[in-house]
Amino acid sequence: DQQVKQNSPSLSVQEGRISILNCDYTNSMFDYFLWYKKYPAEGPTFLISISSIKDKNEDGRFTVFLNKSAKHLSLHIVPSQPGDSAVYFCAATSGGQGAQKLVFGQGTRLTINP
Amino acid sequence: DVKVTQSSRYLVKRTGEKVFLECVQDMDHENMFWYRQDPGLGLRLIYFSYDVKMKEKGDIPEGYSVSREKKERFSLILESASTNQTSMYLCASNSGSQPQHFGDGTRLSIL
Numbered sequence: 459d460q461q462v463k464q465n466s467p468s469l470s471v472q473e474g475r476i477s478i479l480n481c482d483y484t485n486s487m488f489d490y491f492l493w494y495k496k497y498p499a500e501g502p503t504f505l506i507s508i509s510s511i512k513d514k515n516e517d518g519r520f521t522v523f524l525n526k527s528a529k530h531l532s533l534h535i536v537p538s539q540p541g542d543s544a545v546y547f548c549a550a551t552s553g554g555q556g557a558q559k560l561v562f563g564q565g566t567r568l569t570i571n572p
Numbered sequence: 573d574v575k576v577t578q579s580s581r582y583l584v585k586r587t588g589e590k591v592f593l594e595c596v597q598d599m600d601h602e603n604m605f606w607y608r609q610d611p612g613l614g615l616r617l618i619y620f621s622y623d624v625k626m627k628e629k630g631d632i633p634e635g636y637s638v639s640r641e642k643k644e645r646f647s648l649i650l651e652s653a654s655t656n657q658t659s660m661y662l663c664a665s666n667s668g669s670q671p672q673h674f675g676d677g678t679r680l681s682i683l
Contacts, residue, residue: 464614492671501576501662501674502615547614556669558603558622559630562615 461485462550464563472571477535479566481548488550490557493522493533496545538570576675578663584681591650593678595663604646605664605672606638615662621646653682
């Protein structure tokens with residue numbers, strides 16, 4: 459039972475345009491969400507997070523939006539750069555920011571074309 | 573900068589062998605985690621530890637055990653390796669409400 463789903467295995471975007479990665483969840487107890495980025499042969503690195511008390515969090519070129527009623531979150535990258543090409547995982551947890559048990563989605567491979 | 577080091581990048585073992593995967597972190601983190609990553613399934617939590625000698629099962633603990641004798645080291649043990657345990661294994665650590673920091677992974681093949 460996949461509680462966190464990333465339904466697009468891959469996404470291709472032109473350099474300079476906006477990349478939008480989507481994530482859906484089923485567990486209404488999830489209250490903290492994170493995005494990780496993973497390059498080949500490296501471990502995932504933390505990118506950005508959002509608490510369920512917010513609907514938007516922004517960090518430079520990266521913005522995460524949360525729609526609790528739809529149980530949906532999205533990561534926007536603008537403008538997209540070649541170095542953004544990687545696999546992106548969304549993750550969710552219940553128990554707030556200090557909770558430790560993360561549930562990950564399947565990942566979306568983002569390719570930025572020059 | 574946080575460093576999570578996994579002892580092997582690639583490992584090939586035979587069915588039925590006992591396999592040890594080692595992970596060391598250098599930031600005095602109290603929490604450590606073992607995940608496996610498989611295509612189409614993302615990362616799944618096997619076990620985690622919130623203190624020395626303490627452990628909790630994750631979502632897929634069957635066929636695995638763990639050991640945390642020292643704060644900086646967390647070992648994943650495959651008691652009797654099987655081919656369905658061929659995977660990428662990722663170790664992570666954190667402290668308090670910080671995001672988890674991951675090692676670069678061990679690609680394990682069971683023949």
